[in-house]
Amino acid sequence: MSIKILPMTIQDMEDVSKVQKETFTQDLCEAHSVLLNRFEIFGQYFHVAKNGEELLGYMIAFPWKLGETPVNNQNFPKMLPTPDCFFIHDITLLPAARGTGLARAMIEKACETGRLLGFKTISLVAVAQSGNYWDKNNFLEYLDITPEKKNALIANYGQGSRLMSRVL
Numbered sequence: 489m490s491i492k493i494l495p496m497t498i499q500d501m502e503d504v505s506k507v508q509k510e511t512f513t514q515d516l517c518e519a520h521s522v523l524l525n526r527f528e529i530f531g532q533y534f535h536v537a538k539n540g541e542e543l544l545g546y547m548i549a550f551p552w553k554l555g556e557t558p559v560n561n562q563n564f565p566k567m568l569p570t571p572d573c574f575f576i577h578d579i580t581l582l583p584a585a586r587g588t589g590l591a592r593a594m595i596e597k598a599c600e601t602g603r604l605l606g607f608k609t610i611s612l613v614a615v616a617q618s619g620n621y622w623d624k625n626n627f628l629e630y631l632d633i634t635p636e637k638k639n640a641l642i643a644n645y646g647q648g649s650r651l652m653s654r655v656l
């Protein structure tokens with residue numbers, strides 16, 4: 489069976505929730521209803537890594553405003569920000585699927601989508617559990633945020649979280 493990166497479908501959502509629970513610390517997991525809300529609004533940009541029918545991982549990414557982050561585990565606001573970057577909200581793989589190049593392929597897929605949408609920057613929150621993974625993937629901490637925003641980021645995504653960005 490060959491491993492493929494495919495657009496996420498609504499039928500994938502149950503498995504997406506399961507993989508999220510298996511791979512993220514509990515404080516970072518989002519309610520299934522929040523994942524569905526994300527999918528309803530921006531699902532066209534989400535991808536999954538699959539081996540046949542088995543979901544190995546996924547990537548949730550969407551247009552957003554640089555310097556801002558969506559609130560974790562909360563539905564999108566009614567008024568979405570005017571986007572100027574592509575934002576990776578989640579990228580994750582089951583442990584058995586790591587170290588295979590799939591993560592890099594999903595990151596590249598996000599970059600490709602961001603470029604197609606005309607953005608010059610990709611951004612994300614590097615959470616503590618991802619260590620220096622994003623530094624090694626050429627992301628730099630985005631420092632142009634107020635202390636209030638930095639505090640809100642830590643309160644929402646946990647101690648050690650950093651807003652990061654990379655030129656597309």
Ligand SMILES: CC(C)(COP(=O)(O)OP(=O)(O)OC[C@H]1O[C@@H](n2cnc3c(N)ncnc32)[C@H](O)[C@@H]1OP(=O)(O)O)[C@@H](O)C(=O)NCCC(=O)NCCS
Binds near residue numbers: 613
């Ligand atoms: C982040 C993740 C998708 C990377 O997948 P992967 O298949 O291990 O990544 P790659 O094959 O692209 O890169 C492997 C390299 O990254 C390093 N790496 C992977 N996860 C890391 C982590 N949490 N901390 C530090 N380094 C990490 C590996 O040690 C390896 O380093 P090397 O090339 O020097 O040997 C995977 O670790 C994962 O699913 N983690 C849980 C979810 C998560 O934290 N996601 C990121 C936040 S959105």
